[in-house]
Amino acid sequence: MKAPDGTADRALEGYGASSRIRAALPRMPGGMVKIGTLLLEDPSLPLRLSITELAGRAGTSPATVTRFCRAIGYTGYLALRVGAAAEQGRSSAHETWDSDIGRAFHPDDTATEVMRTLVNAHTVALTSTSERLDPALVGRVADAVAASTHVDIYGIGGSAGMAVELQARLYRIGINAHAWSEVHVGLTSAALLGESSVAIAFSNTGRTEETIEMLALAKSSGAFAVAVTGDPGSPMAQVADAHLTSHAPGEYLQPDDLSAKHAQLFVIDLLYLLAAQRDFSRTTSLLAASAAAVAPHRRPFRSATRPRTAASSKGPVTA
Secondary structure (H helix, E strand, O other): OEOOOOOEOHHHOOOOHHHHHHHHHHHOOHHHHHHHHHHHHOOOHHHHOOHHHHHHHHOOOHHHHHHHHHHOOOOOHHHHHHHHHHHHHHHHHHHHHHHHOOOOOOOOOOHHHHHHHHHHHHHHHHHHHHHHOOHHHHHHHHHHHHHOOEEEEEEOOHHHHHHHHHHHHHHHOOOOEEEEOOHHHHHHHHHOOOOOEEEEEEOOOOOOHHHHHHHHHHHHOOOEEEEEEOOOOOHHHHHOOEEEEOOOOOOOOOOOOHHHHHHHHHHHHHHHHHHHHOOHHHHHHHHHHHHHHHHHHOOOOOOOOOOOOHHHHOOOOOO
């Protein structure tokens, strides 16, 4: 979708053609809706039809098709074709995976089958997340975090652990970060933020009311608001200044799919490392200082070979 200044909506960058269409469709005029509906029903149409043929199939004009392409973040019909081809390749791979492995497991599955299912579920989550993340956008978020005076991190339920994980990492490299999983204290903190602050919210669906409320208040207080969700069209993503994707397609076990958390952890790791790069010498000094502080509480490594005793060091006994 285009922003008010006429540029393509950056929230759609890094997504496949179908995901872009679904996100932008609710705000499209009637002619574009017809094109989008056709492509959602058959994503391979751009690979088989010319721009004129697609326009005729949708009952619109080639110019409308071009405007449609730009509205979902492509420069034109050729770029849409490239995006459709890439998505078809990914879909084929996912279909093969689904037929060979499947997302579900059953009581009579062997341990090997369950393990293979889990490995593939987590691999797909990490791969899908890396494909959909915009590295430049993550870099801008890392810049804001590194330069901030205060970082608030919000998460409810399972996402609370993600908030705590990011807070611990950022705090260790000298960034004033706090994690909030209770809405009252989270709102209190959000109300105190300012323009030099960053607020980051975690929600796999992007529809957790308490998390949306905390992020919205943080933004209205002047903070740079970041949403980490799997849905760019979710209410939380729409509230945020920047949306980072953590995408875990499908679920192997309700209600708590750990592959979704691994996708969130991937985003956390990337954001932490990029923020740490911004002042690398300071980062390494702080990490060394914190490691030294806890070193006395760790047992030393022992040699793999047993030390020789006095008795064992003697030569063989002779008669």
